[in-house]
Amino acid sequence: MPNFSFTLNPTEDFVVRLAVSETMTRPELKDLAPRFSYLDLRPGSLNAVAGNVNLKPYTSINLDASFEYYWGDINYVSLAIFQKEVQNFIVTDNEVVTVSGVDIQDPLLADDS
Incomplete structure (x- = not known):
């Protein structure tokens, strides 16, 4: 992914650092796996966990200054700011399957992050 970093020295004592980058993080394999597992955590409560093969990698555009x-000899003061725009953020959703009344947790892409 592209990454651009700049360092400017307007004076001998003052430094400005700027960076723009794009990053990507792939979903965990457990979230991608086409699986379905039942969990019996409490008596009378049956849960299930499922994977989602349609997940996309997280991507982000990052701005730093x-x-x-x-x-x-050793003194300095610094101020830093950043902004990140994340796409395809993955969340775990709970839904009730009405056929069997089982709660299912499966990873989904969140709405625009």
């Missing part, structure tokens, strides 16, 4: 001022 920092402003640093140095003085003396």
Whole structure:
């Protein structure tokens, strides 16, 4: 994924750092696996866990900036800001299957994050 970083030194004591990057994180294999498992956690309560083969990787566009001022031999002060825009965020959803009344947890893509 592309990554651009810049360091500017407007003066000897002042540094500006800027970065723009795009990152990708793949879903965990357990979330992708085409599986269906029953869990009997409490008497009278039956839960199930399912995978979702249609999950997409998380992607994000990241903007970072920092402003640093140095003085003396070891002193500095820094201010940093960032912004991230995440797409395809994965969440776990609970739904009730009306045929058997079993709660199912399965990973889904969240609405726009």
